[in-house]
Amino acid sequence: MSDLKKELYDMCVNYVRKSMDAAELGIKEAQKASNEDTKSSAGDKYETGRAMMQQETNRNLAQLNEANKLMVALNRISTTGTAAKAETGSVIITSNGNFYLAISAGSLLVMGKNYFAVSPASPVGLMLTGKTAGESFTLNGKLYTIEAVS
Numbered sequence: 001m002s003d004l005k006k007e008l009y010d011m012c013v014n015y016v017r018k019s020m021d022a023a024e025l026g027i028k029e030a031q032k033a034s035n036e037d038t039k040s041s042a043g044d045k046y047e048t049g050r051a052m053m054q055q056e057t058n059r060n061l062a063q064l065n066e067a068n069k070l071m072v073a074l075n076r077i078s079t080t081g082t083a084a085k086a087e088t089g090s091v092i093i094t095s096n097g098n099f100y101l102a103i104s105a106g107s108l109l110v111m112g113k114n115y116f117a118v119s120p121a122s123p124v125g126l127m128l129t130g131k132t133a134g135e136s137f138t139l140n141g142k143l144y145t146i147e148a149v150s
Contacts, residue, residue, distance in 0.1 A: 002079060002080050002081070004110060004111070005079045005080070005089065005100075005150075007110045007111075008091065008102070008108055008110060008115055008117065009074070009077060009079045009102065011108045011117070012074055012100070012103055012105045012108075012117055013071075013074055015103075015105040015117075016067050016070045016071050016074065016103070016105075019066075019067040019070075020064060020068070020071070022063070023060045023061070023063040023064035024060075024064060026056065026057075026059075026060035026063075027061060030053045030054075030056040030057040030060065031053070031057060033049075033053050034049075034050055034053035034054070034057075070103045073088075073102070074102065074103060076088070077089040077102055082149075083149060083150070084132055084149065085130050085131065085132050085149065086128045086129055086130060086131045086132070086146070086149050087101065087129065087130075088101055088102065088120050089101065090128075090149055090150065091115070091148075091150050092128050092131070092146060092148070092149050093146070093147045093148040094144045094145060094147060095143070095145040095147065096143075097114070097116055097144075098113060098115045098116065099116050099118055099124065099128060100115045100116070100118070101118060101119075101120055101125055101128055101129065102117055102118075102119070103117060103119055104118055104119040104122055105117035123139060124139055127139050127144070128146075131146050131149070132149060133146050133147060133149055134146065
């Protein structure tokens with residue numbers, strides 16, 4: 001099971017790194033475009049272009065900041081050991097899907113099975129946290145029965 005946890009963890013780290021790389025690239029491109037934009041006789045056009053590049057830089061900085069927060073959250077997760085109750089870092093098998101309680105990273109395919117990487121703060125994450133095998137909960141009209149927690 002720890003191999004599965006390690007694989008899911010690594011996939012989440014890669015997901016965050018891709019977000020960080022994309023944000024950093026966006027910042028560099030916006031700064032480059034802003035620096036290459038030369039002042040012309042149409043001053044308003046120049047100022048508008050610079051303002052748009054600054055907005056793009058700010059948007060990418062916000063994405064980079066969020067990705068850094070996700071990486072900090074991932075760094076707190078252990079990929080070894082098992083837990084009786086679902087907690088951050090747990091793999092939870094339910095009647096309606098498999099979950100990895102870590103960060104919101106979407107669907108991850110490992111060893112031919114789909115796992116949904118979900119944040120503990122998400123609606124399904126809140127319902128999963130603290131649950132043990134055999135317990136059930138309903139979310140959006142769907143009944144989830146927990147088959148295993150590790």
